[in-house]
Amino acid sequence: MSYSREIPLGEETDVIVCGGGPAGIGAAAGAARAGARVTLLEQYGFLGGMATAGLVLPFGDTQPAIARELFDRLEARGAANGWNYDPETFKLEANELLLEAGVELRFHTAFCDVMMSGNAVKGVVALSKSGLEALPCRVVIDCTADGDVAASAGAEFSKGRSDGRMQPVTLMFRMGGIDLERYRNYEQSDDRMEKALTKARDAGDVSPFTCSVMGFVPVPGGREVVINLSNFPGIDGTNARDLSRAEIETRREVFRITAALRKYVPGFEQAYLIDTAAHLGVRETRQIIGEYVLTAEDIFEAKKFEDGVARNIFEIDIHPLDGIGRASHTAKEVFRAKEPWVDIPYRCLVPRKIDNILVAGRCFSATHEAMGAARRMGPCMDMGHAAGAAAGLAARQNIKPREISAAAVQQELQRQNASG
Ligand SMILES: Cc1cc2nc3c(=O)[nH]c(=O)nc-3n(C[C@H](O)[C@H](O)[C@H](O)COP(=O)(O)OP(=O)(O)OC[C@H]3O[C@@H](n4cnc5c(N)ncnc54)[C@H](O)[C@@H]3O)c2cc1C
Known part of the structure; x- marks a missing residue:
């Protein structure tokens, strides 16, 4: 059996950004401010990616x-405290920031394929x-986190550690009514949550995967918290069956965890x-292989x-x-x-x-270890900004992004940062 159909062809634009998470927000702003x-x-009806749909916070470690x-903008609304923030206000202000930059936002619209001519998108x-x-365009920026666009275009990629295993997924959740x-x-003790969870695990009230990964983060301005407590292993976030299984299992686990918190943790009664979260928290899938692959050694040597x-x-x-135990944090001393x-x-x-x-x-070009560092939302937005600036310059000059010099990108970023 075969299938074919005619589909409408839209008007050409300069730059299409696929995905509106931290990287996509940075990319769209960078490209629009470069004049594209x-x-x-x-795919969702709002921006933010893991920052909103994933209920992941705080926004990590960068400026x-x-x-x-x-x-x-969030602080002006009383919706941020340091790098903690209210995800709903994040959605609102991310929209406004990109609309002011002149970006066309197409929500409820998923990337599903690339149009190619030879090896060019x-x-x-x-x-x-x-x-x-x-939708024709001059440059596409893949900010889908999973490298969906680049993989469809035939780009090489790696997945996970050398044995192909990837970091576990987590369904984040929000609780209220806590006596903080x-x-x-x-x-x-900073270990108070882990001690309570050990009791819950020993009693079989929660799965062995439940651990105090990063504890919980108070959302500014409220008495509610977002909680990051369960690691679910063996999931490939680019496989719809795996994603479905993980959504089902982690949802069951969230209900076990909330009952255990009420039972074992003072203040949670x-x-x-x-x-x-609207979307399961996926930490790792494809790393698209680029002209350079960032390594652990690069991280260790800063x-x-x-x-x-x-x-x-x-x-x-x-x-x-x-999925069992806590995250390992290495190279702390370097930073x-x-x-x-x-x-x-x-x-x-x-x-x-x-x-x-x-x-x-x-999905940037890095080894399993190096992406374990730069996957935070700050660096992702920073990379997006740079990709956007480069794409904007390439589209305006009608050349390939690989022909743009890094010096020109750095200069454009400086110009944007100075006028921002
Ligand atoms: C459980 C968990 C806890 C974490 N904790 C922290 C933390 O405390 N601090 C921190 O800084 N980072 C944390 N991270 C890491 C961080 O959240 C992500 O690595 C980061 O958000 C990646 O940014 P991104 O823009 O590349 O992708 P994402 O945030 O995943 O955004 C991708 C966007 O693309 C959209 N998209 C995907 N595919 C398509 C498609 N085909 N068509 C259209 N749209 C599409 C998605 O809907 C989404 O909006 C955590 C991650 C997880 C999973």
Whole structure:
């Protein structure tokens, strides 16, 4: 059996950004501010990716210009406290920031295929309630986190550790009705949550995968918290069957955990579940292989590159691949040093062999270990900003992104940051 159909061809634009998470927000802003016509495709009805749909916070460890701008807007609304924030206000202000930059936001629209001419991407096919549409453009930026666009275009990629195993997934959730004072005071130890969970695990009330990964993060301005407590292993976030199984199992686990918290943790007696994240928290899938692959050694040496266009200032944070126990944090000392960042080279955003496409965010070109550091939302937004600036310049000059010099990208970023 075969299948074919004619689909409508949209008007050409300069840059299409696929995915509206931290990287996509940075990319769309960077490209629009570089003077390009930009359309952003996002499968949900709001921006933020893991920052909102994933209920992941705090926003990690960086000071990229776009993130600072967004957080200034959140602070002005009383919706941020340091790098903690209210996810609902994040959605609102991310919209406003991109609309002001002139970006066309296409929500409820998923990337589903690429249009190619030889090894060059010529546009994307999008799926929405309007049906399938072919959308031509000069440059695509893949900010889907999973490298969906680059993989469809035939880019090479790796997945996980050398044995193919990837970090576990987590369904984040939000609870209210907690007596935070009582919780903080019942034991003077950062391990209080882990101790309570050990009791719950020993009693069989929660699965062995439940551990105090990062505890819980109070959402500013409220008495509710977002909670990150369960690692579910063996899931490939690019496989719909795996994702479905994980959504089912982690949802069951959230209900076991909330009951256990009420039973074992002082301060949680009256606590209730507000919601679970709209999207399962996937930590790792494809790393698109670019002109350079960032390595653990680069992180350990806090390496600076001539073509550095983004920065990571977080240590390697790898959650146990079998889901049991706590995350290992290595290279902490490096980031306490004098120049506490590793540069992310422009080459990490340029996939090998495929033209007219850049990648940014979680799927950038890195080893399993190096992505374990730079997967934080700050560096992802920073990479997005750089990819956006490069794509904007390439589209305006009608050349390939790999022909843009890193110096030109750095200069454009400086110009945007100075005028931002
Ligand atoms: C449980 C968990 C806890 C974490 N904790 C922290 C933390 O405390 N601090 C921190 O800084 N980072 C944390 N991280 C890491 C961080 O959240 C991610 O690595 C980061 O959000 C990646 O940014 P991104 O923009 O590349 O991808 P995402 O945030 O995943 O955004 C991708 C966007 O693309 C959209 N998309 C995907 N595919 C398509 C498609 N085909 N068509 C259209 N749209 C599509 C998605 O809907 C989404 O909006 C955590 C991650 C997890 C899973």
